Amino acid sequence: MAQQDDVFKKIVSHAKEYGFVFPSSEIYDGLSAVYDYGQNGVELKNNIKRYWWDAMTLLHENIVGIDSAIFMHPTIWKASGHVDAFNDPLIDNRDSKKRYRADVLIEDHLAKFDEKIDKETAKAAKRFGEAFDREQFLATSPRVAEIKAKRDALHERFAKAMNDSNLEELRQIIIDQEIVCPISGTRNWTEVRQFNLMFRTEMGSTADGAMSVYLRPETAQGIFVNYLNVQKTGRMRIPFGIAQIGKAFRNEIVARQFIFRMREFEQMEMQFFVRPGEELKWFAQWKEWRLRWHKALGLGDDKYRYHDHDKLAHYANAATDIEFLMPFGFKEVEGIHSRTDFDLSQHEKFSGKKIQYFDPELNQSYTPYVIETSIGVDRMFLSVLCSSYEEEQLENGETRVVLHLPAPLAPVKCAVLPLVRKDGLPEKAREIVDELKFDFATHYEEKDAIGKRYRRQDAIGTPFCITVDHQTLEDNTVTLRERDSMAQTRVPVDSLHALIHDRVSLAALLRKLR
Ligand code: ATP
Numbered sequence: 324m325a326q327q328d329d330v331f332k333k334i335v336s337h338a339k340e341y342g343f344v345f346p347s348s349e350i351y352d353g354l355s356a357v358y359d360y361g362q363n364g365v366e367l368k369n370n371i372k373r374y375w376w377d378a379m380t381l382l383h384e385n386i387v388g389i390d391s392a393i394f395m396h397p398t399i400w401k402a403s404g405h406v407d408a409f410n411d412p413l414i415d416n417r418d419s420k421k422r423y424r425a426d427v428l429i430e431d432h433l434a435k436f437d438e439k440i441d442k443e444t445a446k447a448a449k450r451f452g453e454a455f456d457r458e459q460f461l462a463t464s465p466r467v468a469e470i471k472a473k474r475d476a477l478h479e480r481f482a483k484a485m486n487d488s489n490l491e492e493l494r495q496i497i498i499d500q501e502i503v504c505p506i507s508g509t510r511n512w513t514e515v516r517q518f519n520l521m522f523r524t525e526m527g528s529t530a531d532g533a534m535s536v537y538l539r540p541e542t543a544q545g546i547f548v549n550y551l552n553v554q555k556t557g558r559m560r561i562p563f564g565i566a567q568i569g570k571a572f573r574n575e576i577v578a579r580q581f582i583f584r585m586r587e588f589e590q591m592e593m594q595f596f597v598r599p600g601e602e603l604k605w606f607a608q609w610k611e612w613r614l615r616w617h618k619a620l621g622l623g624d625d626k627y628r629y630h631d632h633d634k635l636a637h638y639a640n641a642a643t644d645i646e647f648l649m650p651f652g653f654k655e656v657e658g659i660h661s662r663t664d665f666d667l668s669q670h671e672k673f674s675g676k677k678i679q680y681f682d683p684e685l686n687q688s689y690t691p692y693v694i695e696t697s698i699g700v701d702r703m704f705l706s707v708l709c710s711s712y713e714e715e716q717l718e719n720g721e722t723r724v725v726l727h728l729p730a731p732l733a734p735v736k737c738a739v740l741p742l743v744r745k746d747g748l749p750e751k752a753r754e755i756v757d758e759l760k761f762d763f764a765t766h767y768e769e770k771d772a773i774g775k776r777y778r779r780q781d782a783i784g785t786p787f788c789i790t791v792d793h794q795t796l797e798d799n800t801v802t803l804r805e806r807d808s809m810a811q812t813r814v815p816v817d818s819l820h821a822l823i824h825d826r827v828s829l830a831a832l833l834r835k836l837r
Contacts, residue, residue: 344582358582368704371703372568387563388568389546393569394536394538395544400521409521416512417509523538539569542567543695560683564593565596566592568592582702591698592698595695598689603640628653632644639660644659649706650709656702657699660697662695707732731827739768740767741769755816787804789801790811803822
């Protein structure tokens with residue numbers, strides 16, 4: 324774990340050093356859990372968003388996009404339940420004065436049982452050597468059975484406390500399990516309290532007329548309140564979906580792990596409206612489609628898992644997370660929820676407007692049911708960054724830091740490098756840039772030795788470097804260097820476009836989703 328922490332620290336400093344992510348307001352010592360994306364970060368982020376947007380709106384003729392405002396009528400948040408129930412249970416440690424989410428303390432404690440099982444398994448594997456059968460060991464070891472029983476009992480108690488919003492019971496679990504504050508090491512805990520995560524501000528300037536509004540904590544409600552507009556003006560027929568990408572704000576109690584948990588972040592959400600009774604079929608379908616979208620990036624199929632929810636929100640009848648193996652364990656990147664007709668019905672009730680669909684096939688009106696897919700852009704960014712980062716030992720004894728970013732997501736697709744800064748090579752290199760830049764994000768670099776320039780491009784994940792040398796002037800060929808293999812091939816300048824396009828095109832990635 325300590326080793327993984329080290330890797331994570333290196334990734335965070337790499338992200339800063341190479342212009343991916345900066346702490347916000349850094350010259351004023353930063354603002355907790357708020358980050359800025361730099362010159363390379365914004366490109367990577369835009370490419371992730373484009374991949375998601377195109378996968379939704381180009382590949383599904385029944386999904387359209389919108390861009391709704393961040394400020395919305397405050398009653399929307401009353402209707403959605405956020406004013407009354409968008410809370411996290413918080414607890415303070417009196418000695419360290421640190422604040423925690425009670426549920427997260429317990430979840431982290433639960434994860435320790437699994438770590439214990441892993442340790443027992445590793446010990447047994449060492450003892451039995453080649454003859455070790457992992458499945459059999461897990462099924463028969465009395466020690467493992469004992470740990471599992473304790474974990475399951477705690478899990479059940481925790482799930483019930485969360486479902487009942489029983490704050491005293493959550494505290495009692497923390498006391499009974501002897502969970503200590505990671506900072507002070509003590510068990511001097513306060514009561515558990517509910518804390519609303521929405522940011523509130525004032526809109527309007529007149530003394531009597533200022534209205535309290537919220538910064539939206541999710542983009543989904545902007546979709547629900549535009550359901551009728553889109554359905555009518557787009558003449559959409561059920562089933563159909565509305566997609567949106569935008570900022571969301573949550574006053575997170577404990578913001579940590581870099582851009583994993585931020586107070587200002589970005590979501591990509593899609594609400595898919597279906598016939599009542601068909602929602603679980605569509606839920607299963609979207610579960611599969613979304614995992615396929617993730618896996619097509621090639622970050623490693625074993626890095627994903629589903630985590631089905633025990634605690635269903637009162638309006639949901641199925642929910643799962645897609646978790647990704649971050650350096651700090653499997654963590655939620657995306658949620659897929661079957662939200663029944665809760666949201667549309669609530670908005671119908673609170674707005675007094677009829678929000679229904681007339682189904683011509685059934686000759687009947689109903690409130691559509693909704694499947695939601697909701698993914699955090701920043702968490703997706705983090706998963707791509709973490710799984711791409713490598714400190715590679717080279718045969719010559721050197722180390723290179725390389726980002727094996729999926730080529731269609733890379734901020735820069737190719738860098739054109741004249742071998743020397745004279746003899747007409749820079750001019751020739753510029754000519755090549757001027758051809759390629761219309762289709763690919765192309766860099767021109769002439770400073771430093773060629774090896775150093777390759778390393779700089781490796782560090783930001785550029786899939787291709789194109790080196791222009793004296794031979795280029797004679798036969799119009801260049802050296803094409805590939806990032807991952809470092810293989811160099813001599814190719815005609817005229818073939819560059821096709822060669823690069825093959826690897827970096829988003830369309831090729833999207834085709835994998837068919
Ligand atoms: P968590 O349990 O981690 O707080 P959540 O279940 O509240 O997350 P959702 O409300 O389902 O999250 O939001 C959908 C997605 O938005 C999440 O899967 C995640 O990728 C992203 N997200 C939510 N909160 C944050 C945050 N504070 N910072 C960055 N991304 C976030």
